[in-house]
Amino acid sequence: RVVYVNGEYVPYAQASVHVEDRGFQFADGVYEVCEILDGNLVDERRHMARLERSLSELRIDEPMSLRSLGVILRETVRRNRVRNGIVYLQITRGVARRDFAFPSPGDAPGVVCFARSLSRKAGDAKAAVGVAVITLPDIRWKRVDIKTTGLLAQSLARQAAREAGAYEAWLVDEKGYVTEGASCNAWILTGDGKLVTRSAESGILRGITREVAMETARARGLHYEERPFTVEEAKSAREAFQTSASGLVMPVVKIDGVAIGNGKPGEIASGLRAAYHGVAEVSTPHHL
Numbered sequence: 001r002v003v004y005v006n007g008e009y010v011p012y013a014q015a016s017v018h019v020e021d022r023g024f025q026f027a028d029g030v031y032e033v034c035e036i037l038d039g040n041l042v043d044e045r046r047h048m049a050r051l052e053r054s055l056s057e058l059r060i061d062e063p064m065s066l067r068s069l070g071v072i073l074r075e076t077v078r079r080n081r082v083r084n085g086i087v088y089l090q091i092t093r094g095v096a097r098r099d100f101a102f103p104s105p106g107d108a109p110g111v112v113c114f115a116r117s118l119s120r121k122a123g124d125a126k127a128a129v130g131v132a133v134i135t136l137p138d139i140r141w142k143r144v145d146i147k148t149t150g151l152l153a154q155s156l157a158r159q160a161a162r163e164a165g166a167y168e169a170w171l172v173d174e175k176g177y178v179t180e181g182a183s184c185n186a187w188i189l190t191g192d193g194k195l196v197t198r199s200a201e202s203g204i205l206r207g208i209t210r211e212v213a214m215e216t217a218r219a220r221g222l223h224y225e226e227r228p229f230t231v232e233e234a235k236s237a238r239e240a241f242q243t244s245a246s247g248l249v250m251p252v253v254k255i256d257g258v259a260i261g262n263g264k265p266g267e268i269a270s271g272l273r274a275a276y277h278g279v280a281e282v283s284t285p286h287h288l
């Protein structure tokens with residue numbers, strides 16, 4: 001396995017960054033995770049657009065053009081012979097003598113990229129039975145719209161889920177409304193057949209899979225509403241599911257131990273999962 005680190009492809013075991021990289025000290029960096037399907041990148045343009053926005057919100061210089069970043073993504077996938085899986089791209093403000101304030105302009109951002117195989121079969125098998133989630137207070141900072149590497153709250157939540165025998169933690173705001181999962185967006189299907197997911201205007205990351213799932217829903221003639229929903233509403237929903245680039249559309253069959261619907265993956269969620277790649281943009285060539 002090789003990893004891209006600041007201009008070079010290096011063996012996995014030797015891939016490292018400096019102790020004063022601001023990503024390491026301050027989580028002063030952003031990242032993206034793109035799905036790889038049959039060696040192609042899924043929804044690349046949207047992921048790169050979100051990356052640009054994250055960088056700009058944090059005033060981190062773009063290390064190179066999006067086109068060049070696209071070359072690194074592809075080259076990393078190719079060199080690691082990943083057919084199905086994910087590619088991870090991280091950009092930090094780079095190495096500088098430790099100081100909360102930004103280093104002087106012109107210091108080079110740090111760029112890291114790696115790719116990893118994931119079994120599609122295993123993902124589909126999981127989706128065929130559905131997953132359990134627990135709910136926890138959302139203790140994250142307020143700029144969750146930026147995809148930063150500051151993921152400690154998410155890590156604690158995921159660990160709590162694991163210790164509870166669940167797959168994911170859904171996070172809940174002070175008013176009792178679900179924001180999103182530790183690393184996914186949360187959805188329900190109401191009794192009257194409406195899809196509901198929280199608006200990307202508040203409290204969540206604007207998930208790319210969420211957006212494409214919305215388009216998939218539209219293409220299938222399904223109605224959806226962007227509004228918050230409570231844990232109670234989710235527990236009595238007809239279906240529940242979550243979306244992310246690595247998990248795609250993943251049916252949720254249990255919330256805090258309560259079975260959702262008949263306790264099996266819902267038809268709508270399973271249908272959205274099956275239709276997803278027909279709506280997503282799957283690309284090898286450069287079109288940026």
Ligand code: PMP
Pocket residue numbers: 033180181182183184185204205206207208209210243244245246
């Ligand atoms: N919310 C959070 C907090 C996430 O970390 C992720 C995954 N990166 C998502 C939502 C889903 O985003 P996407 O569909 O773009 O992977």
